[in-house]
Amino acid sequence: MTFLHTMLRVRDLDAALAFWCTALGFVESRRSRHEAGRFTLVFLRAPGDAAAPERASEPGRASAPEIELTFNWDQTEPYSAGRSFGHVAVGVDDIYAACARLEAHGVPVLRPPRDGRMAFVRSPDEQSVELLQRGPALAPAEPWMSRLNSGVW
Numbered sequence: 001m002t003f004l005h006t007m008l009r010v011r012d013l014d015a016a017l018a019f020w021c022t023a024l025g026f027v028e029s030r031r032s033r034h035e036a037g038r039f040t041l042v043f044l045r046a047p048g049d050a051a052a053p054e055r056a057s058e059p060g061r062a063s064a065p066e067i068e069l070t071f072n073w074d075q076t077e078p079y080s081a082g083r084s085f086g087h088v089a090v091g092v093d094d095i096y097a098a099c100a101r102l103e104a105h106g107v108p109v110l111r112p113p114r115d116g117r118m119a120f121v122r123s124p125d126e127q128s129v130e131l132l133q134r135g136p137a138l139a140p141a142e143p144w145m146s147r148l149n150s151g152v153w
Contacts, residue, residue: 005066008127009079013071015124023105042069087128095133112147116140120153128153
């Protein structure tokens with residue numbers, strides 16, 4: 001068995017790409033437009049997986065797990081996240097730098113990395129994203145260790 005991707009429905013593709021690619025650093029690996037079904041699929045790889053070899057020619061063979069953004073052209077109402085979806089988790093080399101970068105792009109850090117290990121943010125479509133420090137936790141540091149949680153994630 002091979003994990004291929006997680007699909008997330010997005011209402012505003014530009015806002016979703018600004019979050020996932022510009023703020024978080026994911027890299028678009030491929031895109032397809034489906035005129036008959038009126039939707040676009042955009043597949044994203046984590047920054048560390050961006051240099052992975054191109055997909056094999058067989059359908060369903062990914063070289064690394066991906067996020068699939070599904071943009072239904074005619075969707076105007078927000079999607080319900082549903083109770084079965086928890087979050088997408090990504091590993092980062094420096095959780096403090098990752099959170100600062102997200103805030104610089106206007107993304108609020110809802111669960112700050114007070115412990116030097118874990119933080120949570122939300123995408124423009126309200127999907128939870130957990131940031132986890134790779135390796136050992138960083139030493140607690142300001143401004144993060146004194147920040148309180150905000151909102152839900």
